[in-house]
Amino acid sequence: MRIFIDSADVDEIKRIVELGFVSGVTTNPTLISKTGREPKEIYYELAQMVEHVSAEVVSEDAESMVKEALEYSSIHPNIVVKLPMTNDGLKALKILKDKGVRVNVTLIFSPSQALIAARAGADFVSPFIGRIDDIGYYGMDLIKQVSQIFTLHDISTQIIAASIRHPVHFVEAALSGAHIATVPPAVIWKLLKHPLTDIGLEKFLSDWKKSMGVNV
Ligand code: E4P
Numbered sequence: 001m002r003i004f005i006d007s008a009d010v011d012e013i014k015r016i017v018e019l020g021f022v023s024g025v026t027t028n029p030t031l032i033s034k035t036g037r038e039p040k041e042i043y044y045e046l047a048q049m050v051e052h053v054s055a056e057v058v059s060e061d062a063e064s065m066v067k068e069a070l071e072y073s074s075i076h077p078n079i080v081v082k083l084p085m086t087n088d089g090l091k092a093l094k095i096l097k098d099k100g101v102r103v104n105v106t107l108i109f110s111p112s113q114a115l116i117a118a119r120a121g122a123d124f125v126s127p128f129i130g131r132i133d134d135i136g137y138y139g140m141d142l143i144k145q146v147s148q149i150f151t152l153h154d155i156s157t158q159i160i161a162a163s164i165r166h167p168v169h170f171v172e173a174a175l176s177g178a179h180i181a182t183v184p185p186a187v188i189w190k191l192l193k194h195p196l197t198d199i200g201l202e203k204f205l206s207d208w209k210k211s212m213g214v215n216v
Helices: 010-017 029-035 039-049 062-073 087-098 111-119 130-134 140-152 167-175 185-192 195-211
Strands: 002-006 024-026 052-056 079-084 103-108 124-127 158-161 180-183
Touching (some): 002 010, 002 185, 010 039, 029 039, 052 103, 062 079, 087 103, 087 111, 103 111, 111 124, 124 140, 167 180, 180 185
Parallel strands (some): 024 052, 052 079, 079 103, 124 158
Protein backbone atom coordinates (compact mmCIF):
# COMPACT_ATOMS: atom_id res chain seq x y z
CA MET A 1 0.00 0.00 0.00
CA ARG A 2 1.37 3.40 -1.00
CA ILE A 3 1.03 6.36 1.36
CA PHE A 4 -0.45 9.75 0.41
CA ILE A 5 -1.01 12.81 2.59
CA ASP A 6 -4.56 14.17 2.82
CA SER A 7 -3.89 17.88 3.29
CA ALA A 8 -3.32 21.20 1.50
CA ASP A 9 -0.88 22.62 4.08
CA VAL A 10 2.26 22.87 1.92
CA ASP A 11 4.70 23.47 4.81
CA GLU A 12 3.52 20.48 6.83
CA ILE A 13 3.39 18.29 3.69
CA LYS A 14 6.99 19.26 2.95
CA ARG A 15 8.10 18.21 6.45
CA ILE A 16 6.51 14.79 5.93
CA VAL A 17 7.67 14.31 2.32
CA GLU A 18 11.26 14.89 3.49
CA LEU A 19 10.98 11.66 5.50
CA GLY A 20 10.86 9.71 2.24
CA PHE A 21 7.81 7.41 2.46
CA VAL A 22 5.11 9.51 0.77
CA SER A 23 4.36 9.42 -2.97
CA GLY A 24 1.24 11.57 -3.27
CA VAL A 25 -1.10 14.19 -1.84
CA THR A 26 -4.88 14.44 -2.00
CA THR A 27 -6.68 17.72 -1.47
CA ASN A 28 -10.36 18.63 -1.37
CA PRO A 29 -12.22 21.97 -1.40
CA THR A 30 -12.51 21.98 2.42
CA LEU A 31 -8.76 21.46 2.88
CA ILE A 32 -7.93 24.10 0.23
CA SER A 33 -10.33 26.63 1.80
CA LYS A 34 -8.57 26.27 5.18
CA THR A 35 -5.30 27.58 3.64
CA GLY A 36 -6.74 30.88 2.33
CA ARG A 37 -4.41 30.45 -0.66
CA GLU A 38 -4.84 30.35 -4.44
CA PRO A 39 -5.51 26.61 -5.25
CA LYS A 40 -3.44 26.52 -8.45
CA GLU A 41 -0.36 27.79 -6.60
CA ILE A 42 -0.80 25.03 -4.02
CA TYR A 43 -1.20 22.35 -6.72
CA TYR A 44 1.92 23.59 -8.51
CA GLU A 45 4.04 23.57 -5.33
CA LEU A 46 2.83 20.10 -4.34
CA ALA A 47 3.41 18.69 -7.82
CA GLN A 48 7.10 19.57 -7.47
CA MET A 49 7.30 17.35 -4.37
CA VAL A 50 5.32 14.19 -5.15
CA GLU A 51 4.26 12.14 -8.19
CA HIS A 52 0.47 12.39 -7.55
CA VAL A 53 -1.50 15.47 -6.53
CA SER A 54 -5.29 15.11 -6.56
CA ALA A 55 -6.93 18.45 -7.38
CA GLU A 56 -10.71 18.45 -6.96
CA VAL A 57 -13.09 20.34 -9.23
CA VAL A 58 -15.77 22.55 -7.66
CA SER A 59 -17.97 22.88 -10.77
CA GLU A 60 -21.25 20.99 -10.80
CA ASP A 61 -22.04 20.45 -14.48
CA ALA A 62 -19.95 18.23 -16.76
CA GLU A 63 -18.92 20.94 -19.20
CA SER A 64 -17.60 23.26 -16.46
CA MET A 65 -15.95 20.29 -14.69
CA VAL A 66 -14.02 19.46 -17.87
CA LYS A 67 -12.94 23.08 -18.32
CA GLU A 68 -11.76 23.29 -14.70
CA ALA A 69 -10.08 19.87 -14.88
CA LEU A 70 -8.12 20.83 -18.01
CA GLU A 71 -6.85 23.98 -16.25
CA TYR A 72 -5.61 21.91 -13.30
CA SER A 73 -4.06 19.15 -15.38
CA SER A 74 -2.15 21.72 -17.46
CA ILE A 75 -0.37 22.95 -14.30
CA HIS A 76 1.90 19.88 -14.07
CA PRO A 77 1.91 16.24 -15.31
CA ASN A 78 1.69 15.05 -11.68
CA ILE A 79 -1.79 16.55 -11.25
CA VAL A 80 -4.64 14.02 -11.10
CA VAL A 81 -8.13 15.51 -11.42
CA LYS A 82 -10.62 14.60 -8.71
CA LEU A 83 -14.25 14.36 -9.83
CA PRO A 84 -17.28 13.67 -7.61
CA MET A 85 -19.28 10.46 -8.06
CA THR A 86 -22.26 12.18 -9.73
CA ASN A 87 -23.84 11.78 -13.18
CA ASP A 88 -22.05 14.93 -14.34
CA GLY A 89 -18.83 13.65 -12.79
CA LEU A 90 -19.13 10.47 -14.88
CA LYS A 91 -19.86 12.43 -18.07
CA ALA A 92 -16.83 14.62 -17.41
CA LEU A 93 -14.74 11.49 -16.69
CA LYS A 94 -15.44 10.08 -20.14
CA ILE A 95 -14.45 13.33 -21.88
CA LEU A 96 -11.30 13.69 -19.77
CA LYS A 97 -10.23 10.08 -20.36
CA ASP A 98 -10.48 10.67 -24.13
CA LYS A 99 -8.09 13.59 -23.61
CA GLY A 100 -5.65 11.44 -21.59
CA VAL A 101 -6.25 13.15 -18.22
CA ARG A 102 -5.80 10.98 -15.10
CA VAL A 103 -8.89 10.95 -12.86
CA ASN A 104 -9.63 10.08 -9.22
CA VAL A 105 -13.37 9.63 -8.55
CA THR A 106 -14.16 10.79 -5.02
CA LEU A 107 -17.02 10.58 -2.51
CA ILE A 108 -17.42 6.82 -3.05
CA PHE A 109 -19.66 5.27 -0.37
CA SER A 110 -20.75 1.95 -1.92
CA PRO A 111 -19.13 -0.94 -3.84
CA SER A 112 -21.47 -0.32 -6.78
CA GLN A 113 -20.34 3.30 -7.08
CA ALA A 114 -16.73 2.10 -7.11
CA LEU A 115 -17.40 -0.52 -9.81
CA ILE A 116 -19.30 1.97 -11.99
CA ALA A 117 -16.57 4.62 -11.65
CA ALA A 118 -13.94 2.02 -12.55
CA ARG A 119 -15.89 0.85 -15.61
CA ALA A 120 -16.32 4.48 -16.67
CA GLY A 121 -12.52 4.74 -16.78
CA ALA A 122 -11.42 6.07 -13.37
CA ASP A 123 -7.71 5.60 -12.71
CA PHE A 124 -8.38 5.88 -8.96
CA VAL A 125 -11.47 5.61 -6.74
CA SER A 126 -11.64 7.09 -3.25
CA PRO A 127 -13.95 5.18 -0.87
CA PHE A 128 -14.43 7.14 2.39
CA ILE A 129 -14.02 5.09 5.59
CA GLY A 130 -14.42 7.60 8.44
CA ARG A 131 -17.61 9.20 7.16
CA ILE A 132 -19.26 5.74 7.03
CA ASP A 133 -18.12 5.02 10.61
CA ASP A 134 -19.61 8.42 11.56
CA ILE A 135 -23.11 7.24 10.63
CA GLY A 136 -22.81 3.99 12.57
CA TYR A 137 -21.61 1.51 9.92
CA TYR A 138 -18.24 -0.22 9.51
CA GLY A 139 -16.43 1.80 6.82
CA MET A 140 -13.65 -0.74 6.34
CA ASP A 141 -16.12 -3.23 4.86
CA LEU A 142 -16.33 -0.91 1.85
CA ILE A 143 -12.58 -1.17 1.22
CA LYS A 144 -12.74 -4.98 1.56
CA GLN A 145 -15.68 -5.28 -0.87
CA VAL A 146 -14.22 -2.93 -3.48
CA SER A 147 -10.89 -4.73 -3.28
CA GLN A 148 -12.59 -8.13 -3.68
CA ILE A 149 -14.62 -6.95 -6.70
CA PHE A 150 -11.64 -5.37 -8.44
CA THR A 151 -9.51 -8.48 -7.90
CA LEU A 152 -12.29 -10.87 -9.00
CA HIS A 153 -12.93 -8.94 -12.21
CA ASP A 154 -9.34 -8.00 -12.94
CA ILE A 155 -9.94 -4.25 -12.70
CA SER A 156 -6.79 -2.14 -12.64
CA THR A 157 -8.34 0.99 -11.05
CA GLN A 158 -6.43 1.83 -7.85
CA ILE A 159 -8.27 2.04 -4.54
CA ILE A 160 -7.38 5.07 -2.40
CA ALA A 161 -8.63 4.48 1.16
CA ALA A 162 -9.84 7.96 2.16
CA SER A 163 -11.35 9.61 5.22
CA ILE A 164 -8.81 7.89 7.45
CA ARG A 165 -9.18 9.17 11.00
CA HIS A 166 -6.78 7.11 13.15
CA PRO A 167 -3.87 4.61 13.01
CA VAL A 168 -6.13 1.52 13.09
CA HIS A 169 -7.83 2.68 9.88
CA PHE A 170 -4.39 2.84 8.24
CA VAL A 171 -3.39 -0.72 9.20
CA GLU A 172 -6.79 -2.17 8.35
CA ALA A 173 -6.81 -0.41 4.97
CA ALA A 174 -3.49 -2.11 4.16
CA LEU A 175 -4.84 -5.51 5.27
CA SER A 176 -8.08 -4.97 3.32
CA GLY A 177 -6.39 -4.48 -0.04
CA ALA A 178 -6.25 -0.69 -0.52
CA HIS A 179 -3.54 0.24 -3.04
CA ILE A 180 -3.09 3.64 -1.40
CA ALA A 181 -4.10 5.22 1.91
CA THR A 182 -4.46 8.99 2.04
CA VAL A 183 -3.74 10.03 5.58
CA PRO A 184 -4.11 13.40 7.37
CA PRO A 185 -0.82 14.74 8.86
CA ALA A 186 -2.10 14.39 12.46
CA VAL A 187 -2.51 10.64 11.90
CA ILE A 188 0.80 10.31 10.03
CA TRP A 189 2.73 11.75 13.00
CA LYS A 190 1.06 9.16 15.27
CA LEU A 191 1.95 6.31 12.88
CA LEU A 192 5.65 7.09 13.19
CA LYS A 193 5.76 6.82 16.96
CA HIS A 194 6.03 3.88 19.34
CA PRO A 195 6.84 4.28 23.07
CA LEU A 196 9.13 1.21 22.98
CA THR A 197 11.23 2.87 20.25
CA ASP A 198 11.84 5.89 22.52
CA ILE A 199 12.52 3.74 25.60
CA GLY A 200 14.79 1.40 23.60
CA LEU A 201 16.82 4.25 22.13
CA GLU A 202 17.26 5.93 25.51
CA LYS A 203 18.59 2.65 27.00
CA PHE A 204 20.95 1.95 24.06
CA LEU A 205 22.43 5.44 24.27
CA SER A 206 22.79 5.46 28.06
CA ASP A 207 24.48 1.99 28.03
CA TRP A 208 26.81 3.18 25.28
CA LYS A 209 27.73 6.36 27.13
CA LYS A 210 28.32 4.44 30.41
CA SER A 211 30.65 1.96 28.71
CA MET A 212 32.56 4.86 27.14
CA GLY A 213 32.90 6.61 30.51
CA VAL A 214 30.65 9.50 29.41
CA ASN A 215 28.60 11.09 32.23
CA VAL A 216 24.88 10.49 31.69
C1 E4P B 1 -10.15 12.19 0.27
O1 E4P B 1 -9.55 12.39 -0.74
C2 E4P B 1 -10.70 13.25 1.14
O2 E4P B 1 -9.93 14.42 0.99
C3 E4P B 1 -10.64 12.93 2.62
O3 E4P B 1 -10.00 11.72 2.87
C4 E4P B 1 -11.87 13.22 3.39
O4 E4P B 1 -11.65 12.92 4.75
P1 E4P B 1 -12.65 13.38 5.90
O5 E4P B 1 -13.87 12.53 5.83
O6 E4P B 1 -11.88 13.17 7.18
O7 E4P B 1 -12.95 14.83 5.64
